[in-house]
Amino acid sequence: MLFTRKITINQFINLKPVTPHMQEELEPIERFKFACYLGINCFNECCQNLNLALTPYDVLRMSRALELITTEFLERYTSHHIGIATGLPVVVLKMLPDGRCPFVTENGCSIYADRPTPCRLYPLARVRAGDEVQYYLLREDFCMGHMEGKEWSVVEWVEDQEAEDYNEMNDLFFELISAKNRSGRNLTDGELERIYRACFDVDWFKKETGIDGDLEALKEGIRFSIDLISHV
Ligand code: SF4
Ligand code: SF4
Numbered sequence: 001m002l003f004t005r006k007i008t009i010n011q012f013i014n015l016k017p018v019t020p021h022m023q024e025e026l027e028p029i030e031r032f033k034f035a036c037y038l039g040i041n042c043f044n045e046c047c048q049n050l051n052l053a054l055t056p057y058d059v060l061r062m063s064r065a066l067e068l069i070t071t072e073f074l075e076r077y078t079s080h081h082i083g084i085a086t087g088l089p090v091v092v093l094k095m096l097p098d099g100r101c102p103f104v105t106e107n108g109c110s111i112y113a114d115r116p117t118p119c120r121l122y123p124l125a126r127v128r129a130g131d132e133v134q135y136y137l138l139r140e141d142f143c144m145g146h147m148e149g150k151e152w153s154v155v156e157w158v159e160d161q162e163a164e165d166y167n168e169m170n171d172l173f174f175e176l177i178s179a180k181n182r183s184g185r186n187l188t189d190g191e192l193e194r195i196y197r198a199c200f201d202v203d204w205f206k207k208e209t210g211i212d213g214d215l216e217a218l219k220e221g222i223r224f225s226i227d228l229i230s231h232v
Contacts, residue, residue: 023136026124028154032137034123035148038108042144046122047104052093054078056199056218057169058116059091064214065114069203077102080196086177087186089196117166124157126167128174169215172222173199179226187229195225 026032037043054062063073074080074091083090093116096102103110109119118125123145125136135154139146158164176199180187187195197204198221202214205224211217 023125023138026135026137026154028135031151031153032123032157033147033149033151034145034157035150036145040144040148042142044104044106044108045142046140047101047109048095049099050093050095050101052101052116052118054091054093054116054200055166055170055173056202056222057166057173059200060202060214060218061114062111062116063203065111070201071204074201080200082192086180088177088180089192089200091196091200117163117170120161120163120166121158124154128171130178169218172219176222176225176229179229183229185229191228194228198222198224198228 059070059073059078062077063070066073068076077094078091079094080089080091082088093101101109103115109115123138123140123143125138127134127136152160158167176195197208199218202217202221205211205221206214206217209217209220211220
């Protein structure tokens with residue numbers, strides 16, 4: 001169902017590296033065994049104590065699932081900081097005081113159709129480096145899904161989890177990270193605040209620009225941020 005505790009290979013942002021014995025690189029057609037379902041012994045084990053970085057598209061989908069404007073979603077459910085590796089804003093989902101994800105219920109994820117990228121791809125993690133995309137199979141002791149018999153290729157899993165839109169939108173966000181790397185400069189606090197709002201706070205950006213559509217605003221917010229970084 002979800003991603004990993006205290007380990008995050010979000011698509012581009014390694015908050016903590018995954019230790020080698022827990023990950024295995026997979027080619028797109030390589031197969032792995034996995035199943036996750038209500039009633040499995042480890043059900044919901046994975047939805048706690050997470051360090052879960054959200055992409056702009058994750059924020060948009062989750063806020064729409066909760067019928068919140070992105071500004072309110074960000075305030076209520078996330079914290080943000082500047083990533084050490086990227087020098088760009090990183091948005092992290094806040095866990096409840098007892099360590100659970102705020103969206104986990106006894107029947108599973110209450111925003112399942114709009115769950116964020118790491119939860120959606122789990123037990124796979126997608127890592128983009130330059131033009132290359134790699135998938136890794138994550139094996140964590142608590143997750144019993146690996147003992148189930150159902151087989152998948154990477155391609156089949158991505159399709160089954162309806163992750164294509166996420167990959168496409170997250171790749172756009174990756175362009176921003178690439179632009180930042182290319183620029184080689186440190187951003188001012190004002191620039192970082194504008195990039196944070198333009199990329200993650202779609203409703204704020206829509207109000208600022210008059211753009212109507214969510215996806216259009218999200219794409220434009222990322223493009224605006226790339227321009228801001230690229231044109232000094
Ligand atoms: S968003 Fe859903 S799937 Fe992800 S950790 Fe929370 S409850 Fe689990
Ligand atoms: S099988 Fe793995 S992903 Fe599914 S509920 Fe159990 S721990 Fe979570």
